Amino acid sequence: MNKTALLIVDMVRDFTDPQGLVYYPQNREILPTIKKVLDKCRESDCLIIFLQHCNRKNKPDHRIECMRPNCVEGTSGIEIDSLLSVDADKDYVIRKRRYSGFFGTDLDLVLREHGIENLVVTGTKTNCCIRATVTDAFNLDYNVFVLSDCVATDSAEVNQVHLRDIQKYLGKVIDSSMLFKELDSGEL
DSSP states (O other): OOOOEEEOOBBHHHHHHSSSSSSOOHHHHHHHHHHHHHHHHTTTTTTTEEEEEEEESOOOOOTTTTTTTBBBBTSSGGSSSSTTTTTTTTTTEEEESSSSSSSSOOOOOOOTTOOOOOOEEEEIIIIIIIIIHHHHHHHHTTTEEOOOOEEEEEEEHHHHHHHIIIIISSSSOOOOHHHHHHHTTOOO
């Protein structure tokens, strides 16, 4: 059994589509590379998990009241970007309401049920959702690999600052070509 899972964090239309409510061009730019990683991880029999940010429609949530509305249930904004196909029979789509994919979800349970030790992390908002998810994964003793060419936020400088911190304190920062080598060699 493969002990590696690919986490695709919040690559939903509100973040990736030019018509999305919180669109950043950087998210659109990383999509083709994430697609290649997704295909390679499927070929390598990794567990695939899509984290899907989703705010409840017309329900109170004081954490989002001060933000621009986005990722509201029942809207196309929460749909996984169409470039990234979800295999309904094998993949997991886990909705989350906070930055971390672990907080208030069954992500840790799903990973443990599959014997996962290594998490490959891709997606959006390096400074928020990626960082929070990686921090919790580190605290739960997963081996974390963040793909530098598969994460983004709205500022290249902010993206790099958080990648440096992740590398220093929380896990490894590698690029997709290094991931492919590690998957091919059986190291992951």
